[in-house]
Every structure is written in C-alpha cells, then in structure tokens.
Amino acid sequence: THVLDLMAMTLGRIARAWRFGCPALRRFSTATSAELIVKRHTDENQGIVELSMNRPKARNALGKNLVGMMEETLGELKFDKSVRVVIIRSANPGMFCAGADLKERAAMPPEEVGPFVARLRGLVSSISDMPMPVIAAIDGAALGGGLEMALACDLRVAASEAKMGLVETRLAIIPGAGGTQRLPRLVGPAIAKELIFTARVIDGEEAGRIGLVNKAIPQNDEGDAAAHAALILAQEIVPNGPVGIQMGKLAINKGLEVPLESGLAFEQACYAQVIPTKDRLEGLTAFREKRKPQYTGE
Secondary structure: OHHHHHHHHHHHHHHHHHHHOOHHHHHHOOOEOOOEEEEEOOHHHOOEEEEEEOOHHHOOOEOHHHHHHHHHHHHHHOOOOOOOEEEEEEOOOOEEEOOEOHHHHHOOOHHHHHHHHHHHHHHHHHHHOOOOOEEEEEOOEEEOHHHHHHHHOOEEEEEOOOEEEOOHHHHOOOOOOOHHHHHHHHHOHHHHHHHHHHOOOEEHHHHHHHOOOOEEEOOOOOOOHHHHHHHHHHHHHOOOOHHHHHHHHHHHHHHOOOOHHHHHHHHHHHHHHHOOOHHHHHHHHHHHHOOOOOOOOO
C-alpha cells in the first residue's frame, strides 16, 4: 500500500507540472550570463535546450553564482513541457567541470561549508529529478562534483581524451553530491570502490569500457566533439512521445530503488498514465496513415 501511495503521489505531481507548464521560463529563451548560457534550439532541433557552463578561468568550477544560476534555470525548465531534452555542456572547448570551486570554499567560514555542500547535493539531485532526459556532454575534465553532476544525468557522452574521476579522498573527504551512490549503480560496487579509494582519474575511452559513459568519441579540432554527439543523440530522442519518455524514465529510476515486484507495479502505474493521452492516439493514427507522428506532450 505504501508503494502504491508513493507512486500515486509522484505521478500526480509530475502530471500537474507537465499539464500546466511554466511561463516564467520565457525570459530564459535566449539567456546569456557571465557564467551560464541557455540556448533553446529552434527549427529541426526544437525542444532541445543546452545549458553551457562558462567559467573558463576556473575550468567551470561550481561556485555560488554558477550553482545559483543552474538551480534557477533547472527549476524552470522542469515545468516547461516544450522542453524535450536538456544538454549540460561547457561553453568553452576541451572542458566540462572541474568540480567544486575549492578557492571559493577555502575562503568560506566553516559554518558555511556544510550548507553549501548540501546545496550542491541538491543541485545534482535536481538534475536527476528532471522529468525529461538530460545528457552530459563531457569534452574535458569532469572531476569531483563535476563528475557527480554528469552521473546525475540520464546519458553521458565523452571525448576519448576527457579525464574524469571522483578524487575527493586526495583531500581526505568523500564525494558529497551523490557520487558514492550513483557511481556504483552504473559500474558496480567493486569498480566504484576502486575508483573512489584510489582517487584514480580515467579517460573517456576507459569510462566507456566500464559503462561510466554511454559513448566515447575522438576529440575534434574545435574541442567540442562530445557536445556535437550529445546533440545528435538528443535529435534521436525528440521525435518520440514526450510523455512516454517521461514515464519510461520514471519507471526505470524508481524501479532501481525497489524490489522487482514493486518495480513492475510502478511500471504498470506509469503505463496507465500514457493510456489516456492524445499522443498515444496520435501514434496509432500516424502508424495507420504511414506518416510521422506529431506529438504535443498531451
């Protein structure tokens, strides 16, 4: 009964958010700031939004300002049903995110460190909780909190030469934004322990071999090969039914947290959400008429 109540509450919240949207996002449609660039694609790529971190001197380290911008932007994208896929990338070639801004943190009073780490953990969790697919485009170093942010994404594409690792034990701490939980769920506990205990940094090729990233590709001369590959992957996702994708993501994510029997019940509940949608009927009609379906997310 508890599982069914939880499913009903979760599905209800998502349905309300998807139905009503979020008009406040309009001001972000072409937003450019010092540290975060938000690009909404149009025409054939409509529905894809790119969030580009823009702190090149700090290797896109996560400081208070960047974290605040990402919190606000993700909070608004979450409720906009016109957004089909989100890509998180660097605005500058050959990098992703170097993790927390340690220079900024060193200047923090001790009483501020804990709350900021909790805030960073909340940001990473908000990425995981986005209803639509989120893709990390890793064109360079993804270390510490930077890799934890990528781990929270649904899919990861990396340049073969990109370096990544959870290196916190070098500083006598542990990953504090979900790394100890999300990494073993991707690569298994033994490999996760080895990487965290040794603070080892691996490249994109090795990350692909162990399942840390979906795909590793050679870097190009412009230093944005992963970003291009992420856009191609997003283009494959956009034509499909957004409610079906949303419910599929939810069923997978929640199913991983419970026994199989409860996971199957959650799948059934998610399937029930797509049955009354206009998109389901549009898919059947388009199949019968031998044309591409035009999904609206309703």
